[in-house]
Amino acid sequence: SKCYRVTVLPGDGIGPEIIRVAVDVLRLVGSQEGLDFEFKEMLVGGAAIDAVGSPLPQETLDACRDSDAVLLAAIGGYKWDRNEAHLRPERGLLDLRVGLGVFANLRPATVFSQLVDSSTLKREVADGVDLMVVRELTGGIYFGKPKGFGINEHGERIAFNTEIYSTAEIDRIARVGFETARKRQGKLCSVDKANVLEASQLWRERLTIIGAEEYPDVELSHMYVDNAAMQLIRNPKQFDTIVTNNIFGDILSDEASILTGSIGMLPSASIGQSGPGVFEPVHGSAPDIAGQDKANPLAQVLSVSMLLKYGLGQERAAERVEAAVKTTLDRGFRTGDIMSYGKTLVGCLHMGEEVMRSL
Amino acid sequence: SKCYRVTVLPGDGIGPEIIRVAVDVLRLVGSQEGLDFEFKEMLVGGAAIDAVGSPLPQETLDACRDSDAVLLAAIGGYKWDRNEAHLRPERGLLDLRVGLGVFANLRPATVFSQLVDSSTLKREVADGVDLMVVRELTGGIYFGKPKGFGINEHGERIAFNTEIYSTAEIDRIARVGFETARKRQGKLCSVDKANVLEASQLWRERLTIIGAEEYPDVELSHMYVDNAAMQLIRNPKQFDTIVTNNIFGDILSDEASILTGSIGMLPSASIGQSGPGVFEPVHGSAPDIAGQDKANPLAQVLSVSMLLKYGLGQERAAERVEAAVKTTLDRGFRTGDIMSYGKTLVGCLHMGEEVMRSL
Ligand SMILES: CC(C)[C@H](C(=O)O)[C@@H](O)C(=O)O
Ligand SMILES: CC(C)[C@H](C(=O)O)[C@@H](O)C(=O)O
Numbered sequence: 001s002k003c004y005r006v007t008v009l010p011g012d013g014i015g016p017e018i019i020r021v022a023v024d025v026l027r028l029v030g031s032q033e034g035l036d037f038e039f040k041e042m043l044v045g046g047a048a049i050d051a052v053g054s055p056l057p058q059e060t061l062d063a064c065r066d067s068d069a070v071l072l073a074a075i076g077g078y079k080w081d082r083n084e085a086h087l088r089p090e091r092g093l094l095d096l097r098v099g100l101g102v103f104a105n106l107r108p109a110t111v112f113s114q115l116v117d118s119s120t121l122k123r124e125v126a127d128g129v130d131l132m133v134v135r136e137l138t139g140g141i142y143f144g145k146p147k148g149f150g151i152n153e154h155g156e157r158i159a160f161n162t163e164i165y166s167t168a169e170i171d172r173i174a175r176v177g178f179e180t181a182r183k184r185q186g187k188l189c190s191v192d193k194a195n196v197l198e199a200s201q202l203w204r205e206r207l208t209i210i211g212a213e214e215y216p217d218v219e220l221s222h223m224y225v226d227n228a229a230m231q232l233i234r235n236p237k238q239f240d241t242i243v244t245n246n247i248f249g250d251i252l253s254d255e256a257s258i259l260t261g262s263i264g265m266l267p268s269a270s271i272g273q274s275g276p277g278v279f280e281p282v283h284g285s286a287p288d289i290a291g292q293d294k295a296n297p298l299a300q301v302l303s304v305s306m307l308l309k310y311g312l313g314q315e316r317a318a319e320r321v322e323a324a325v326k327t328t329l330d331r332g333f334r335t336g337d338i339m340s341y342g343k344t345l346v347g348c349l350h351m352g353e354e355v356m357r358s359l
Numbered sequence: 360s361k362c363y364r365v366t367v368l369p370g371d372g373i374g375p376e377i378i379r380v381a382v383d384v385l386r387l388v389g390s391q392e393g394l395d396f397e398f399k400e401m402l403v404g405g406a407a408i409d410a411v412g413s414p415l416p417q418e419t420l421d422a423c424r425d426s427d428a429v430l431l432a433a434i435g436g437y438k439w440d441r442n443e444a445h446l447r448p449e450r451g452l453l454d455l456r457v458g459l460g461v462f463a464n465l466r467p468a469t470v471f472s473q474l475v476d477s478s479t480l481k482r483e484v485a486d487g488v489d490l491m492v493v494r495e496l497t498g499g500i501y502f503g504k505p506k507g508f509g510i511n512e513h514g515e516r517i518a519f520n521t522e523i524y525s526t527a528e529i530d531r532i533a534r535v536g537f538e539t540a541r542k543r544q545g546k547l548c549s550v551d552k553a554n555v556l557e558a559s560q561l562w563r564e565r566l567t568i569i570g571a572e573e574y575p576d577v578e579l580s581h582m583y584v585d586n587a588a589m590q591l592i593r594n595p596k597q598f599d600t601i602v603t604n605n606i607f608g609d610i611l612s613d614e615a616s617i618l619t620g621s622i623g624m625l626p627s628a629s630i631g632q633s634g635p636g637v638f639e640p641v642h643g644s645a646p647d648i649a650g651q652d653k654a655n656p657l658a659q660v661l662s663v664s665m666l667l668k669y670g671l672g673q674e675r676a677a678e679r680v681e682a683a684v685k686t687t688l689d690r691g692f693r694t695g696d697i698m699s700y701g702k703t704l705v706g707c708l709h710m711g712e713e714v715m716r717s718l
Contacts, residue, residue, distance in 0.1 A: 090554045120484040120592055141500075141522060147557050156525040159561035163500060164519035166511050193606070195449045198506050202518035229610045230617040233479055233592065247552070251588045251610060258589040 003036040004312055005067040007276070009060070012046040012089060013285025014295035014348075015073030021297035021352030022071060022304045025321060028356050029308070033317040040067065044096070045075025045089035045285075055092025061099045069311035070100070070278045073300060074285035098138050102270035102278050103169070104176040105135040105249065106310065109236075109256035112265060114329040115338055119261030121233070126259065131239040133256055134180055135249025136173040137270055139165055140199075142246045163199045165245065170206040172273065177207075177243030178215040187219045187240035191228045191248055203245065225252070232256055257282050264296035264337040265325075267303035269310045279307040293347040296335035298325055301355055320359065327358040362395040363671055364426040366635070368419070371405040371448060372644025373654035373707075374432030380656035380711030381430060381663045384680060387715050388667070392676040399426065403455070404434025404448035404644075414451025420458045428670035429459070429637045432659060433644035457497050461629035461637050462528070463535040464494040464608065465669065468595075468615035471624060473688040474697055478620030480592070485618065490598040492615055493539055494608025495532040496629055498524055499558075501605045522558045524604065529565040531632065536566075536602030537574040546578045546599035550587045550607055562604065584611070591615055616641050623655035623696040624684075626662035628669045638666040652706040655694035657684055660714055679718065686717040 008023060010016040023039060030037050042060040049055050055075075064070045076089040085091060111119065111129040119126035144162030152158045174190075181188035190207045192200035204222055211220040223231065225248045231238060232255055244252060257263045263283050271277035281299030289295060302325060309318035333354045334343040346354065367382060369375040382398060389396050401419040408414050414434075423429045435448040444450065470478065470488040478485035503521030511517045533549075540547035549566045551559035563581055570579040582590065584607045590597060591614055603611060616622045622642050630636035640658030648654060661684060668677035692713045693702040705713065 085560075088554065094555070120480055120594075122479055122481055125479040142555055144519065149557060149561065152525050154525070154527070156527050157561065158523060158525045159557045159559075160503065160521055160523035161556045161558050162519055162521055164517060166513070166515040166517045168513065168515045193609075195447065196453070196501055197520045198508060198518045199520050200518075201444075202508065202516065226609045226613040229588065229614040230622075233614065233617045235479075248610075250552075250585045251607075254585040255588040255592065255614070258592045263589075 003038055004069065005038045005040065007064045007067040007070045008039050008041045009044040009070060009072040010041065010047070011044050011073045011075040011285060012077050013074055013287040013290040015075070015285055017291070017293065017348045018281070018295050018297040018300040019071065019073040021348060021355070022300040024352060025301050025355055025359065026304045028359055029317050029320055032320070032359070033314065035314060035317060044072070045092050046077050046080045048092060049080060049083070049087055049089065055087065055089050056095045056099070061096065064096065064100060064276060067276050069276050069307050071303065071307060072278055072280035074281060074283065076285050077287040094142065096278065097270060098143065100275060100278065101138065101272040103136060103138040104173055104271050105137040105253070106180065106269045106271070106306070107133040107135065107253040107257070107282060108266065109133065109260050110266070111260045112262060112326070112329060115262045115265065117261070117340065118338055119259060121259055121261070125236065126261065129236045129259060131236065131256060132180055132184060132241045133249060133253040134173065134177045134241060134243040135253055136169070136244070136246050139169045140246035163197065163247070165199050165203060167202065167206055170203050171210060173243065174207050174210045175214070177241060178211065178218050181218045181241035182215065185240040186217065189221045189223055189228070189239055189242050191223050191225050191242055191244035191252065193225050194222070195224060207243070228252060229255060232259060262338050264335065265298050265302065267299050267306050269306040271310055277307070277311045279303040279311060293349055294336055295348045296337050297348050297352050301325055324355050324358040328354045331358065362397055363428065364397045364399065366423045366426040366429045367398050367400045368403040368429060368431040369400065369406070370403050370432045370434040370644060371436050372433055372646040372649040374434070374644055376650070376652065376707045377640070377654050377656040377659040378430065378432040380707060380714070381659040383711060384660050384714055384718065385663045387718055388676050388679055391679070391718070392673065394673060394676060403431070404451050405436050405439045407451060408439060408442070408446055408448065414446065414448050415454040415458070420455065423455065423459060423635060426635050428635050428666045430662065430666060431637055431639035433640060433642065435644050436646040453501065455637065456629060457502065459634060459637065460497065460631040462495060462497040463532055463630050464496040465539065465628045465630070465665070466492045466494065466612040466616070466625070466641060468492065468619050468625065470619045471621060471685070471688060474621045474624065476620070476699065477697055478618060480618055480620070484595065485620065488595045488618060490595065490615060491539055491543060491600045492608060492612040493532065493536045493600060493602040494612055495528070495603070495605045498528045499605035522556065522606070524558050524562060526561065526565055529562050530569060532602065533566050533569045534573070536600060537570065537577050540577045540600035541574065544599040545576065548580050548582055548587070548598055548601050550582050550584050550601055550603040550611065552584050553581070554583060566602070587611060588614060591618060621697050623694065624657050624661065626658050626665050628665040630669055636666070636670045638662040638670060652708055653695055654707045655696050656707050656711050660684055683714050683717040687713045690717065
């Protein structure tokens with residue numbers, strides 16, 4: 001049987017605790033489905049800064065490139081918040097994305113029926129929300145040049161960044177958006193600010209052309225980002241798949257996540273044209289509860305499911321993991337972040353054991 | 360007694376209906392408070408494009424400059440959506456902002472206790488929300504140069520915009536933020552993306568310095584924009600005053616508005632260092648219900664209140680108008696957008712009459 005090489009990046013905070021659970025789950029489902037895994041654990045983020053002085057050591061990037069998929073937990077923490085830009089954990093994440101060319105970030109925002117009451121939205125608004133944000137991840141204002149600091153003609157200091165997209169960059173993320181929508185409900189909403197930004201005008205033009213030429217079966221709509229930020233709250237169920245640029249995707253995918261009320265349950269996948277993808281929870285490294293066995297490992301476990309599905313094309317194993325998470329919720333187990341009346345409060349490790357029992 | 364000159368810009372869609380109500384209210388409160396008004400109605404937006412071929416005719420800008428305040432209704436509509444950029448209604452709005460130098464946009468997001476159930480947020484989350492977004496309005500990526508279209512080194516088309524701020528631009532909006540917070544609960548949250556953008560790093564640096572040097576009494580915090588988009592939904596009551604750049608403010612102020620559940624109730628003020636401010640509802644021109652006497656005029660009436668307070672320094676008259684709107688709600692009158700069981704459904708004109716009765 002094929003042996004998949006998975007690079008494991010525990011990172012910071014609760015990272016090591018939750019990723020341990022996820023690796024165990026991956027091993028177990030592998031044994032059930034006849035898939036072999038070889039794990040290689042590497043440093044990233046604050047842990048890597050402390051150990052070797054760089055948020056993404058070259059050996060880590062090499063190991064990732066050399067593998068079939070990257071399982072990442074979370075990075076960052078107060079400890080490194082005052083570091084200079086190039087010595088901050090986030091830099092490691094940005095460099096990893098570019099280093100692996102993972103230009104498409106897939107972020108599902110799904111309301112688990114068992115947890116609908118933890119949303120701050122009314123039950124009837126939240127119940128049944130199931131959308132996917134496809135965010136461009138290696139372009140736009142995050143990486144555009146020129147950027148930096150200077151002095152203007154009045155002698156004042158200035159700082160600037162460049163929002164920039166080429167047709168090639170737009171076209172490839174557009175196709176991921178359309179393909180994703182096609183596998184879902186067939187509705188793609190492209191979000192931009194074409195009434196103000198030239199970069200958005202080219203975005204809208206390309207989306208429209210690619211939709212008409214290559215995906216006539218997908219229903220394409222366009223929405224301004226300010227309106228999208230509203231519609232997500234007014235009626236999130238109107239959305240199936242959203243595709244948008246890097247910065248708007250950063251904002252809207254977080255907004256969509258919190259609507260579900262259980263951000264501790266949400267995974268993400270970052271994928272490129274070929275080569276390994278990066279699979280990680282949406283939530284952060286939660287340094288305040290690190291090392292206390294309190295973290296919710298389910299977003300990390302669901303990242304394993306995305307790894308199997310989008311990274312390795314192992315749909316059946318992926319579904320098995322997803323089903324096990326749902327069964328575990330049905331069986332009443334909850335970590336503190338999703339706890340509610342009448343349920344069984346468990347820690348991170350115990351939750352992991354219950355998922356494996358459900359498997 | 361002083362005579363204030365107010366330029367009235369009805370614009371498009373429901374604009375003419377709602378602004379008529381607001382002008383009547385302004386006249387009435389003026390007669391009660393001994394304030395004289397001279398109104399001059401001018402063309403803007405789609406109406407101006409149709410009449411004279413420009414979304415902001417020079418005479419309109421001149422009239423605005425020559426007045427004490429500008430009362431704007433709403434602009435835009437499907438009809439002009441396919442026009443070229445310089446012939447679109449939005450262009451008129453952007454040019455008006457720059458032409459008058461109104462660099463600070465104040466957008467209250469207030470939940471009216473009478474309307475709390477129209478929010479999609481749970482009652483306990485929405486009830487009592489009362490925050491103010493202070494958005495930078497004449498800088499950043501909306502106007503930054505270079506911008507436009509080109510070809511890159513691979514021969515692909517590109518499009519780009521520049522996010523750029525100078526210390527002078529940041530300092531003046533920062534001061535509006537701090538002053539606003541000082542008059543409210545004394546808490547200012549500055550929103551940026553300083554972990555990625557240089558423009559945000561300068562923003563954060565200046566906010567920190569101005570806070571420490573000039574506003575030690577105001578409690579300043581910083582938040583990343585993705586987190587702010589979440590926190591607004593998770594717990595909007597944590598916010599008092601938010602200050603942010605043009606594009607983040609566009610997104611977050613709309614997000615904050617919809618939380619209230621009654622965007623048809625929300626006004627805004629755009630003000631500069633000196634010279635007339637622009638006062639307008641947050642909602643759009645609603646072309647689908649234009650001319651049917653169905654529109655909610657209350658956001659426009661509350662814009663009159665902001666005009667009195669922020670534009671003319673007439674606090675007592677401003678409070679009178681605000682109180683009249685609340686009394687009208689208490690008396691049970693509702694337009695369609697805020698209608699609920701047991702209340703009295705009225706049209707735009709009738710609602711205006713009831714506000715005047717309440718006055
Ligand atoms: C940490 C930060 C640089 C990152 C981003 O903005 O992309 C994060 O917010 C995310 O969404 O993964
Ligand atoms: C119409 C558009 C150009 C405008 C903006 O983006 O500023 C609008 O969304 C607003 O917030 O007033």
